[in-house]
Amino acid sequence: MDMKRAYYEDIELFKSGTILFWAIVLMVGLFTLPLFSTNYYLYLFNLIMVHVILAVGLNILVGSTGQISLGHAGFFAIGAYATVLLMTKLGIPFFPALILAAFIAAFFGFILGLPALRLEGPYLTIATLAFGLAIMHIIGHMEVFGGRSGLRAPDLNIGIAQLGWNLTLTTDLSKYYLILIITILMVLGAINILKTKVGRAFVAIRDSDIAAEVIGINLTIYKTLSFAVSAFYAGIAGGLFAFVLGFFDPITFNFFLSIYFLVMIVVGGLGSIMGSIAGAAFITYLMYALFKNISDIPYIGDFIVNISQRWLSITGIDNLSAIALGLVMVGIMIFEPMGFFGIWIRMKKYWKAWPF
Amino acid sequence: MPFEHLLVEGLAMGACYGLFGLAVVMIYKTSEVINFAAGEMAMFSTFIVFHMLTFYHWPFWAALLAAFIFAAVLGALVQYIFLRPAKNPTLLSLIVITLGVEMLLMGFASWKWGAEQQEFSLPISYMVTYEPVKGFVISQWAMAVFIIAAIIMAFLYVFFNKTNLGTAMRATQQNKHAAKIMGINTDRVFAFSWGFSSVIGLVAAVLLTTKTILDPQFMLEPFLKAFAAAVLGGMMSIPGVLIGGAIMGLLENFFGYAWPAWKPITAFVVIVLVLCVRPSGLFAKHWVKKV
Numbered sequence: 305m306d307m308k309r310a311y312y313e314d315i316e317l318f319k320s321g322t323i324l325f326w327a328i329v330l331m332v333g334l335f336t337l338p339l340f341s342t343n344y345y346l347y348l349f350n351l352i353m354v355h356v357i358l359a360v361g362l363n364i365l366v367g368s369t370g371q372i373s374l375g376h377a378g379f380f381a382i383g384a385y386a387t388v389l390l391m392t393k394l395g396i397p398f399f400p401a402l403i404l405a406a407f408i409a410a411f412f413g414f415i416l417g418l419p420a421l422r423l424e425g426p427y428l429t430i431a432t433l434a435f436g437l438a439i440m441h442i443i444g445h446m447e448v449f450g451g452r453s454g455l456r457a458p459d460l461n462i463g464i465a466q467l468g469w470n471l472t473l474t475t476d477l478s479k480y481y482l483i484l485i486i487t488i489l490m491v492l493g494a495i496n497i498l499k500t501k502v503g504r505a506f507v508a509i510r511d512s513d514i515a516a517e518v519i520g521i522n523l524t525i526y527k528t529l530s531f532a533v534s535a536f537y538a539g540i541a542g543g544l545f546a547f548v549l550g551f552f553d554p555i556t557f558n559f560f561l562s563i564y565f566l567v568m569i570v571v572g573g574l575g576s577i578m579g580s581i582a583g584a585a586f587i588t589y590l591m592y593a594l595f596k597n598i599s600d601i602p603y604i605g606d607f608i609v610n611i612s613q614r615w616l617s618i619t620g621i622d623n624l625s626a627i628a629l630g631l632v633m634v635g636i637m638i639f640e641p642m643g644f645f646g647i648w649i650r651m652k653k654y655w656k657a658w659p660f
Numbered sequence: 661m662p663f664e665h666l667l668v669e670g671l672a673m674g675a676c677y678g679l680f681g682l683a684v685v686m687i688y689k690t691s692e693v694i695n696f697a698a699g700e701m702a703m704f705s706t707f708i709v710f711h712m713l714t715f716y717h718w719p720f721w722a723a724l725l726a727a728f729i730f731a732a733v734l735g736a737l738v739q740y741i742f743l744r745p746a747k748n749p750t751l752l753s754l755i756v757i758t759l760g761v762e763m764l765l766m767g768f769a770s771w772k773w774g775a776e777q778q779e780f781s782l783p784i785s786y787m788v789t790y791e792p793v794k795g796f797v798i799s800q801w802a803m804a805v806f807i808i809a810a811i812i813m814a815f816l817y818v819f820f821n822k823t824n825l826g827t828a829m830r831a832t833q834q835n836k837h838a839a840k841i842m843g844i845n846t847d848r849v850f851a852f853s854w855g856f857s858s859v860i861g862l863v864a865a866v867l868l869t870t871k872t873i874l875d876p877q878f879m880l881e882p883f884l885k886a887f888a889a890a891v892l893g894g895m896m897s898i899p900g901v902l903i904g905g906a907i908m909g910l911l912e913n914f915f916g917y918a919w920p921a922w923k924p925i926t927a928f929v930v931i932v933l934v935l936c937v938r939p940s941g942l943f944a945k946h947w948v949k950k951v
Contacts, residue, residue, distance in 0.1 A: 427891055430887060433884065623766075623768075624767070625767075629763050629767075
């Protein structure tokens with residue numbers, strides 16, 4: 305179907321005019337979106353984009369390198385806390401602080417990657433899980449990090465206060481554009497990483513680490529690098545997340561957040577960038593918006609409220625989102641293990657050869 | 661607090677973790693699934709006991725019996741509805757399925773019983789203590805835990821070595837296809853091992869509620885610790901998981917006494933350190949993949 309005749313065709317960003325056209329449409333749509341939406345939806349979009357950054361990074365680790373991580377909330381927390389503390393305690397401007405925080409997260413990723421070299425399956429799962437829990441508890445127990453009561457993010461000043469350039473972003477709208485630009489850069493970065501020598505080494509490790517080692521890929525370097533890159537993305541996402549929320553405490557970064565992250569990429573499609581974007585958007589919408597006002601949902605809203613009153617409890621009705629998430633997780637795995645990306649591929653194949 | 665007391669309480673807690681770890685190992689042994697839903701399955705069954713006691717005023721043993729039956733059916737149903745239809749699942753997809761079941765059960769439990777903590781305890785207490793030997797205090801709860809753990813261990817030993825079903829389960833674990841050729845209905849073996857594991861989980865959860873509280877999230881941390889105990893024991897061996905559980909319980913109690921703030925994570929840090937040295941746990945031969 306898509307025959308490639310030259311190396312350049314394999315690495316080019318837009319494979320065809322159609323893709324270029326739709327990419328431009330998407331960009332125009334994203335940049336003009338604030339014209340059509342209310343403030344609450346901008347907040348939601350900010351959250352979605354933060355999760356997109358994280359999901360894209362996690363997909364490099366899980367989808368492309370084939371490792372399992374149930375501790376990404378830990379890296380996310382490191383990014384958030386490091387960014388805010390570097391800005392408030394040391395007075396570093398926003399962009400250097402964000403990048404520094406991401407490198408701190410990447411360093412922790414490297415550290416976690418070292419035991420991961422020898423572990424696989426359930427052993428790797430418990431090691432990453434323990435890492436996430438440990439980070440949450442360490443943050444909760446040290447006063448430097450604000451303890452259990454949490455931290456408040458400072459004003460988002462993207463200028464350099466020391467030189468007198470101040471540009472403080474206060475509204476969700478201005479944050480939207482900042483996060484949008486960073487998200488686009490990070491996604492482009494991820495697409496390009498997967499086309500370099502490094503990305504191909506990751507994929508080779510996923511397919512068979514022994515075969516990869518035989519053809520000369522240094523497993524030590526590339527596995528730890530994969531953890532570090534993924535943690536770098538999580539760090540950037542965490543730093544932005546701090547400012548989207550404005551206030552956060554250690555409980556924000558609990559075990560369930562790591563599960564949500566994993567679900568985002570699994571639902572979207574492992575190893576696919578577009579899939580992780582779709583998955584992040586879908587899961588964030590499901591978790592934060594879909595079941596906010598249950599009685600307002602058309603047709604089934606009243607029905608659900610009635611059931612709750614009759615047999616279940618009305619206070620626990622918010623848990624509907626957890627139930628829906630559980631159903632999505634199980635359903636995707638049973639019916640379409642490739643996620644949204646798999647559905648897309650099947651649709652594309654069907655229509656390419658349509659009349660036949 | 662005296663040393664003996666910490667030791668006994670730690671061992672009792674460890675026995676609970678080990679017992680619950682058995683529920684994890686049992687499933688991993690037969691079907692190579694890490695059951696992340698084990699904690700929530702046990703939690704849900706414990707809520708059935710609570711519900712029967714509080715709303716229908718059943719006698720305690722009848723409620724417990726009903727919950728046992730419910731737990732067995734729940735385990736088998738989870739395997740039948742959620743895991744059997746998955747085609748050629750990878751490790752990750754199995755993890756995601758069981759995590760999904762966990763979310764489902766936790767969501768339903770919070771919907772039904774609310775997120776607040778409930779009053780529930782066994783007719784045994786850890787306040788009542790005995791002193792069989794001078795200076796050696798043991799609480800009623802710890803005694804019950806030791807006795808129940810010993811009974812279940814003995815039962816499992818006999819079950820796996822002497823009964824047909826136990827032999828079939830071991831055969832399925834060693835080689836699924838060969839077991840099928842020998843006329844073992846492996847699907848039924850899987851369903852049975854899930855039901856069995858769910859019942860063991862319920863026993864552990866009921867014992868744990870006496871020590872902690874009852875709410876929809878109360879089994880989350882014990883599950884993670886039981887999983888860690890199972891990993892420490894090598895995921896495959898039944899004595900290994902009990903020793904792993906004992907190590908977890910003792911570590912937690914002694915470190916928790918020394919540094920209370922760090923109690924929840926000491927055990928996990930130790931696990932990671934142990935895994936760095938022995939990547940397949942303490943009691944398993946290092947598993948080498950065939951090319």
